[in-house]
Structures are given as structure tokens and as C-alpha cells.
Amino acid sequence: MSNEFKHSSHISRRFKKSFNSLDKEMKQRVIEKVQELLMRHTSGEPLKGEYKGFKRIRIGKYRLIYSDSELCKIYLYDIRSRETAYI
Amino acid sequence: MNSQVALAIPPPSPSPSQTLSGVLARSRLYIAFLEYLKPYIEHVLDEPRAAEEVAQNLLSDTRFLYLLIILSQDAVLKASEDEMRNVYKLIYDKFKEFSIDIEDSIEIILEHDLWKFRQIKENYSNFISMYLDFVMKSPGDAHRYATILIAVMLLLIASLETKSREKLGLIASEINRLTDELELYTLTFIVALEKDKEENKVIATARNLEELKKVLEIE
Numbered sequence: 001m002s003n004e005f006k007h008s009s010h011i012s013r014r015f016k017k018s019f020n021s022l023d024k025e026m027k028q029r030v031i032e033k034v035q036e037l038l039m040r041h042t043s044g045e046p047l048k049g050e051y052k053g054f055k056r057i058r059i060g061k062y063r064l065i066y067s068d069s070e071l072c073k074i075y076l077y078d079i080r081s082r083e084t085a086y087i
Numbered sequence: 088m089n090s091q092v093a094l095a096i097p098p099p100s101p102s103p104s105q106t107l108s109g110v111l112a113r114s115r116l117y118i119a120f121l122e123y124l125k126p127y128i129e130h131v132l133d134e135p136r137a138a139e140e141v142a143q144n145l146l147s148d149t150r151f152l153y154l155l156i157i158l159s160q161d162a163v164l165k166a167s168e169d170e171m172r173n174v175y176k177l178i179y180d181k182f183k184e185f186s187i188d189i190e191d192s193i194e195i196i197l198e199h200d201l202w203k204f205r206q207i208k209e210n211y212s213n214f215i216s217m218y219l220d221f222v223m224k225s226p227g228d229a230h231r232y233a234t235i236l237i238a239v240m241l242l243l244i245a246s247l248e249t250k251s252r253e254k255l256g257l258i259a260s261e262i263n264r265l266t267d268e269l270e271l272y273t274l275t276f277i278v279a280l281e282k283d284k285e286e287n288k289v290i291a292t293a294r295n296l297e298e299l300k301k302v303l304e305i306e
Binding site: 003004005008009010011012013014016017019020027031034035038045046047048049050051054056061063065075077080082083 | 221228231232271272287294297303
């Protein structure tokens, strides 16, 4: 079975920087979710207005933000923490 | 019509936490606001699922919109981040007392409120320009955003008025549903303000797991 993704992933500088700041366990969870996404086994909720091409997938307290507006391409935009220290 | 309504609520519109902060402080302005809202809050308390419909009706109510505009100015001048956090701690504790989990929703609302508050304080011209652009290009979504904010505010105020576990459970369920969408708006605004930044540029592509791991520098 081929391990090629069904979509190619295009990684932004922002995504890589956010990814590097995660702990080991969260990095693993993000990689698993990104794999699911690139194999078309999951998809997220679209953002609003003219940013509908961007989507959100929740991974615990984090949100993976990506865009799939180009055919067969996934643009990995960011992984953003919800900052649980709010309350 | 939708865009007119959305524009009537200026960008520094009171976030739910700022409004609640004023409600708890019982200032004259908020007492007047609460007095006006009383029948609406009672309706929401009686039927939490109606919060969204009540919010939509309020968006067509000129007196309510005037009050909201005055409140927005008051909120920006007086509210602090600590006050906003304290309000949510109070609400979180109330639901927790009844073993109702509302943590995710509270975090989403607070994230929205604090992020917006900081933009208004520290990045006003960029924020206002982004927000007006959003309203003009997507009036339907802007109207929906205003509806969600007002519905959440009504539900949070209603939660302070009851000690019924059943009611609080219904209120929590509505808040959870609405905040799932509120988070999408917060992320939209964040992404919109980051438009054209250097960090958005693609630095690498990957077609399989090995390539992805290499790019991300993991074992």
C-alpha cells in the first residue's frame, strides 16, 4: 500500500513555528490528525466570510487551521492554543 | 439590511464578559440596560433554546441598539482583563457547583473577548479596518456574529438568575452550541489580521509521512 498522501501538504513558516513549540505528545497528536487530513479521512469546519477556504479541526485545546481551497493541496496554516490559563 | 444592523453595532461592541462585568457592578447604566432586557431575560430563562431568536429580534430594536452602543463605549473605557477573567470564573464556578461542564465554552468566549479587547486597545486601526471589511463583504456572517454575541450574553445573564440545575443544563447546552460557532469567528478575525504576513509563506511541501516528518524535524 502506498504511503503517499492523497493531498500534498504545503507548510507555512507559521505552522512549523507553532508545531515546534508543542510538547512531544501534542506533536504526535497533530501529526496523526494531519495524516488523516492528507488521506482525506477527516475535514474541519470552515471559517467565516471570505475566509471560508480556511478550516478548523480541534485537537484537544489546540486548533489546527488549514486551507483546502486549491485542488489536491492542503495548506497547513497554523496550530493555535486556546490558552487554557484563561480561567 | 443585514449589513446595516451589523454596522449599527460598532466594532468595540461590548463582549459578553464586559457586559456581565457591568451587570455585576450594578452601575446605573447597566441597571437601565438590565431593566430594558428583563422581559427578554425572563423569556430566555423560561426557554433557553429561544435565545438566538430573541437575539435576532433585539437586533431590530433601535432602543436596544442605542443602549448597546453606549455600553460599548463604557466597556472599552472601564473594563479590564482581570475583571473579564473574574466574571468567567464566577460563571464557571456556578455551573461547576451543579456538576455542569462548561469549561470549553467559557474558554472560547474568554478567548474571543480578550483577543478583541486587546485589538481595540493595542491595534485599533488595523482591527477596525479588518472588521469593517468583513461586514461589507460578508453581511450575512456579520449579522450572524452579532446574533451569537447577543444570544450568549442573554444566556450568561440568565444563568445568574437561576439555581435550577435543569435550567442551567439547558442554558449550558445552548452556550456550548453557540460557542462552537463563535470560535470560528474568532479564528476568522485572527487569520484576517494576519493576512500578508511573512509567516504565511509556504516554506516546504510534503507528499508522504517521511517528507512531512523531515520538514517538521521530528524523529
